[in-house]
Amino acid sequence: MPYIPHSPQDLAVMLEKVGASSIEDLFADIPQDMRPKSFALPDGKDEMSVCARLEELAAKNRTDIPSFLGAGFYDHYIPKAVDAITSRGEFFTAYTPYQAEASQGTLQAIFEYQTAICRLLQMDCSNASVYDGGSALFEAFMMAARATGRKRFILDEALHPLWREMVATSTRNLDVTFTVVPHAHGMPDMNALHAALDDSVAAVAVQNPNFFGVIADYSELFAAAKEKGALGVISVNPVMQSLLKTPGEMGADIAIAEGQSLGQPLGFGGPYLGVMACKKALVRQLPGRIAGRTTDKQGREGYVLTLQAREQHIRRSKATSNICSNQALCALRALVHVCLLGPEGLIRTAETAMAKAREAAQALLTLPGVSMLNNAPYGYEFALVLPISAEEAVQKALKRGCLIGYPAGRAYPGMENTLLVACTEKTTAEQIQTLSGVLAGVLGGQQ
Amino acid sequence: MSTAFKKSVPGREACMPGVPKRRAADMLPAALLRQKRAELPEMSELDVIRHFTNLSRKNYSVDSNFYPLGSCTMKYNPRFMEYAATLSGFSKPHPMLPQIDPMLAQGALEVLWDTERLLCEITGMRAFTLQPMAGAHGEFTGVSLIAAYHRDRGNKKTKIICPDSAHGTNPASAALAGYDVINIESRDGIVDPEALAAVLDDGVAGLMMTCPNTLGLFEKNLPQIVELLRSVDALLYYDGANMNAIMGKMRMGDVGFDVVHLNLHKTFGTPHGGGGPGSGPVGVSERLVPFLPAPRVEKCEDGVFVLKTDYPKSIGRLTPFYGNYGVVLKAYAYILRLGANGLKRASEYAVLNANYMRKLLEDVLEIPYNRTCMHEFVASAHKQAEQGVKALDIAKALLDKGYHAPTIYFPLIVRECLMFEPTETESKELLDAFISDLKNILETAEHSPDAIQNAPVTLPVSRLDETKAARNMELKEKE
Amino acid sequence: MNIPEDRKYTQSHEWALCADGEALVGITAHAQELLGDITFVDLPSVGSKVAAHAEAGSIESVKAASELYSPVSGTVVAVNKALEDSPEKVNLDPYGEGWLFKVKLDEEPQDLLDAAAYSELCEKEDH
Structure with missing residues (x-):
């Protein structure tokens, strides 16, 4: 039996211990009329046959054509050592680090990831990541709504169109409105963005470089937003961010990114990495996991998940977000990638x-x-x-x-x-x- | 252990690319450039490898330790599934290829199409979306589908009901979809139809259930619950967190569930990755099919797989592309490997292991609902707590013995609870050794509680000061 | 249990100390004990309106978060700034240095418990 270690003898002893004559006895709570009407899956196959099938399917995807397709998702080189580290079972077969003492590896890696993101973006605080860039944008809007008590958002039309679609889907049942400011030949229409700001705006969101690749400075826009009591949200490309004026320098309140270009293969769409960072004043609105450094009883340094009172397992329907995981392994990939490149x-x-x-x-x-x-x-x-x-x-x-x-x-x-x-x-x-x-x-x- | 940032030595390099032909200053205006370089680690490749190898050794993981974390299904993650995701035919394709020409990604689309159909057969649902990127994301998708259904029918619904035993994500997801959350109390560990009837009215959009529930108990009143909900056109949601108990024994679609989310990282053997990435596909009954997220994969008559976006009632897009594709691919590999019998057997042995553990433990820990359980069960250490040894202390003492702790303090309805889920991939010898070590801890707790209260002592750190962490908020290395 | 007689209490474990048309507001010793180590207090801003028995903020501890309900109606005239850096004052001295905010009353407080009634409530909840 693949992946099940029980010998016939084990089975007999265990059944006797639980007082059942067969395993089926243990399912007696499920009445016959609730049993499956069908369960017509193919028979199991040995590993070799499954791998052969997967190789056959993989070969049907064209990877041999020179490609200049990007649109926000890029084929960067990933050092081989990234896979060597992240394929260690100690990392990838662990779970969310609830038991801090037995999860110092994951926790310290998250802390280091948060540090790397904060330094790259020049922001105060980073979380341990969310699903992807689009979900980061959605969460940024929710943060802004909570922090300002307002419900209107301004989006530059040159923000990634897929993310704008995702945000629309995710807010469909919430009482929020969006104003999309058209771009001007692919460039941000700064006058229109400024004009759209008023006292009802929770946040204005832009992307740098934008969907058309255009780089701009949004410092003045964020300063204007601040005057109106609105937050400035910026989505960046983390590789370009090594060069560009940072969200921190521009005065952004929340910075997000699709982290795919840091060590994640294109992989036909995922898993990717939602990068999220903010100013210190907003940290309690930041969704998801956050690692913090503290000490143990002997005064040794160690790491824990902190600010957990914001999270769904404590706040339930009043949580900052329903998110329960992070893209931990993807965040680790990003961190190792950054360490290898320097x-x-x-x-x-x-x-x-x-x-x-x-x-x-x-x-x-x-x-x-x-x-x-x-x-x-x-x-x-x-x-x-x-x-x-x-x-x-x-x-x-x-x-x-x-x-x-x-x-x-x-x-x-x-x-x-x-x-x-x-x-x-x-x-x-x-x-x-x-x-x-x-x-x-x-x-x-x-x- | 110091951080990579503290180990940084100026000028050291690992995988540095060659010098570019042109530098930024000659390609971009200075005003658009950052003032100073990001202070990221400068390390040799060996520095990096050694740093992270040593970090990894500070983790408990399924590969290294028994991990009976209730509600999380920490089963063994077969290695060939990892191989699947590293095949260049899957790791290289740009996700927009099928938009340009579906013929560029026929294999990748076939995996999606096939997986959806396999999940339909496993759950008895009519159709699946693989877009949700985690369990909680699946919940949100499911509740959004419920909202879309009611909107389409002109129903005025404002409430979602969650039992008190529900995962915290259920009420959080329902709230995010704009619903008010109504809690109902369980009776005898399961949903009480009377309590449900008492809060049921035309404003109820649906009920979110976990079955077996978080106490590891089968929800025997399901048929009654379905009938009650139908009477007010409310839908029934299945939280698949505990699906590992029930494969081949019950299908959600057959018994009246309208929406199902699965956790591929629990039931279908994909690794948890230290907290993600996961994958939370959502299956629906016939009446919710029109609302599924788009795009969807369709198979044409000539056998060609294409992406279709034209679904006027669709709730839209929840993910940039097809969800966490790499995770879906691994789960697909798992299902192919195990087949109908293998999946059924996984559930059978998961339930056997849980009951075996429960029987061995019942003499030493109180088991509040001590009857045949499914794949997990909940014990209570409230008697030990009266003597000063809490569930938390027992959990920490287990770490000292080389085991990951069970889930503690969840579900919220059992005091000092410990929730054990052994999974099917653990052997009888392992379970015996674990029980004997746990008994040993409980004996020690009786005569020298301080030994347990101080655990763990064998790990890189002892108990950490969480209050200090929350008050000081040191969330990054200082520059 | 420590329940000062000079003030009034809510069922949700806040207290109000009223004098000269103003009320000082805090949480009870019992409440801080239930919450455990308090790590953050989110208070209403000065000048904002609070309504009796309506949400006015929240209190976070390591493992819990709890809404704060105002015992009285009126306008907030002061908040305890010291809690920003030292939220532990609420644990250490909930009736003194751990006060939360001060309200200029719109009306005489209603439906509040006296110390004896509140004491009874706490005892009941313990069982």
Whole structure:
């Protein structure tokens, strides 16, 4: 019996001890008319056969095509030592560190993760992570609602469209409203964002770089928000954050991020990592787990989950959030990744990716009718305007063996000709050549 | 042990990439750059490996210790499942590939489609969504589906009922979906239909149940409960935390549940990861299918898998893509490996192990509802507590013996409770040794309680000052 | 148990000490004992209105969190700032240095228990 160690003899002794003649006796509470009407699953298979089946399925996914698809999720290099550490059973087969004395490894790792996030974002406090960037945005809004007692939120339209959808779903049954401020050719419309602020606003949320790759300084917006008693929320890319003006420097109250680019494989959508940090005054509104340092009876340093009184197992329906877990293993991956790269390594990763993006942009801008969506500073993803529909270009390019990017019109009606192109430090000169060659062919074929 | 930040030595490097062709200063305006570099650790690769290896050794885990943590199903996590997630065909694909062209990710979509169908057959539900990223997220999804159903029917519902034995996430999730939470008291350890009837009116949207419940007891009044709820068009929610007791013995869809969330990280053997990532798929009965989150995977007549988004009544998107895909994939592998018989057997032996433990313990600890239990049971140390040794002390003494503690102080309705869930993957010898050690602790508690009150003494730290932690709030290393 | 006779009590274990149209508010020794080590007190802001028996804040301990209900109606005129850094004062001296806030009364307090009635309530709850 796979994964069940009982010998026939064990079974007999145990049944006798519990006073049952068969295991089925133990299920006597479930009457016959409540038993399964069907349980027609396939028979179990040996490990080798299951692995063969999984390999067969894995082989049906195309990983061989040069790709410039990013849209907020990036194929960064992950040092091999990340897997070596996180595949240690002591980490991945443990549970939430409820018994602190027997969980110092996980707890100290969370404490170090919180430190790394605070330093990267220059914020006061970080939690141990939430599910992903989108759930972090939702939780940030809930924090702001609790802290301000207000129910209206302002969102820049260039915040990730998937996250805006997630937030809409998650707040459907709550008494809150959203004002989405349209972007201006992919850039934040600062005047409109400022104009949207008033005394009813709980928070204003922006993204840097935004969905179109545009980098901006939101210091003035956050200062204006503060004057109106609203909080400033910013979503960042943690790799770019090694270079960019930080949420702390801009005066943000809550900083969030999709942590995927720190050591998580794309993995067809997850698990990812929701990064969340805030100013000290808001720490009691911060959802989820938080590790803190303290001492034991002998005065030795140790770590515990702290501020637990905010959480669902104590507050139940009055908790700050229903969240009961964190993405602990993903947070550990992010921490180990950061330790392996170091501060300079993270900077070099961002710079190399940015340099590749500029090479790609330069090559593509030589093609007829291709231009940048705007002249704003960008990171390693940028927006081009094509002479034809980006959707059509992507489909045609795919037939020529290159995934040239993300057609922005899918999320932004009216931007059908806009294409988002992402590079990372892994992008090669050959791939850039392929990209421009393929797009030239597609556009040429068009003429 | 000092932190990675304190071990940092300026100039040391591990996996540093080469020098970039261009530097930030020549690509971005200075005003957009940070003033100073982030003070992150600078370590050699050996520094990093040794630091985290040593940290890992300060953890109890299923791999190293018996972990009878009630309500958490800490079973063994088979290694081949990890292999599945490392296959490059699964770890590399960008999640937007099927939006661009479904043919780029047929294998990945097939896993989703297949898993949904397997979970339907296991639970008797009509359809599943794999989007929820954890159990609590599944609860929120489930309650949102209930809300969508009532809104669609024009029902004015404002309340969700939770039994007093419910997990704290139930009321928290219901509140997050905009509902008022009504608590009802259990009778004889299970939901009391009379108590339910007393609070039931047209304003009730649904009841959230765990079955077997958090006391490890089967909810025998289920048929009556279903009937009561139907009378006011309220829906019945199944919290799958305890699904490991019941696979192949009862299917939620067959007995009248409308919404089910499962915890793949409990029942289906995916690792808990030190607190996540988990996965909390949600299954629904026929009448809730139109409201499921989108996108959903469909299989075309020619056998091609595609993503569809056109579901006008869908509650929308709860996750950027398909949930915690890597976790779903591992659970899929687990289900394929065990099959119908293996899953049923897992539940059978989980229940056998729990009852065996209960019988061996009944002489030394009070067991408030001492009858045949399912996969877990609750004992009470209130007698020991009168002598000064609390459930917490017993838990800490177990750590000294090399076991993870059971769940303590939950469910809230039993004083000084200890909740044991041995799972099916533990052997009789292990259970015997555990019981003998626990008896030993309880004997010591009688003649020298201070020895137990001071536990643990063999771990890297003794009991930690939680008050100091909460008051001082040292949540990061100082710069 | 320590239940001063100079003040009035609520069923939810707050006290009010009234004089000259103002009331000093705190929680009882019994309440702080139930909560255990208090780590944080969330108080209403000065100038805000509180209503008798309505939520006015919350108190957190390591393992519990509990709503704070105002025993009286009126306007908050002072809060105990010392609790920000030393919430343990509520444990150490709940009737003195651990006071929570001061209210300018809108009306005479109603439905409050005297020390004897409150003492009886505590005894009942213990059983």
